[in-house]
């Protein structure tokens with residue numbers, strides 16, 4: 192679906208197509224398992240909720256729900272209307288603002304507004320020509336003192352990988368925070384079905 196979309200005028204349309212065609216069956220969504228991202232969960236330990244959190248490309252909303260339960264005031268957005276409807280129904284009991292938005296066309300008033308911006312597996316899921324425009328938006332969303340955290344796969348191979356996902360190279364990962372102060376960078380390795388997967392979790396402070 193992703194490759195077909197790339198050859199069309201909208202390389203991101205396949206996300207909505209996938210969510211829609213899954214007809215509410217979470218097993219059809221390869222990145223969702225009903226749980227918040229465990230690297231994000233670990234990173235959040237010892238960081239008390241401090242205001243407004245924005246979850247970028249929230250998918251089915253597990254990370255947004257986790258942050259909300261911790262006490263953050265959460266807004267979560269995704270480009271897919273079906274994903275947002277699904278997430279808002281799943282977590283209807285939580286006080287989360289769910290929005291259909293495109294990272295490339297966010298409301299102006301979201302600039303410099305957020306105490307925490309969370310990006311899990313978005314940049315690696317979009318083609319390079321979109322990614323290079325999308326990544327610089329992230330630091331501009333932070334309020335003074337705010338934090339940005341990004342989680343994804345690493346490409347250590349030096350050769351281009353046919354995605355999605357497109358694991359990110361180290362140079363690109365360091366550039367995500369722009370001029371912000373980098374406050375942590377970890378490279379955990381996970382074994383999934385016998386395959387060694389290198390991930391990263393990196394955070395910055397405004």
Ligand SMILES: C[S@@+](CC[C@H](N)C(=O)[O-])C[C@H]1O[C@@H](n2cnc3c(N)ncnc32)[C@H](O)[C@@H]1O
Nearest residue numbers: 206222248249250269270271293294311312316
């Ligand atoms: C690989 S999924 C990850 C979803 C979620 N963060 C997670 O970890 O389960 C990528 C998500 O980014 C969303 N997305 C892709 N491009 C986007 C954009 N330009 N603006 C907002 N959301 C986007 C997709 O619809 C999809 O839900």
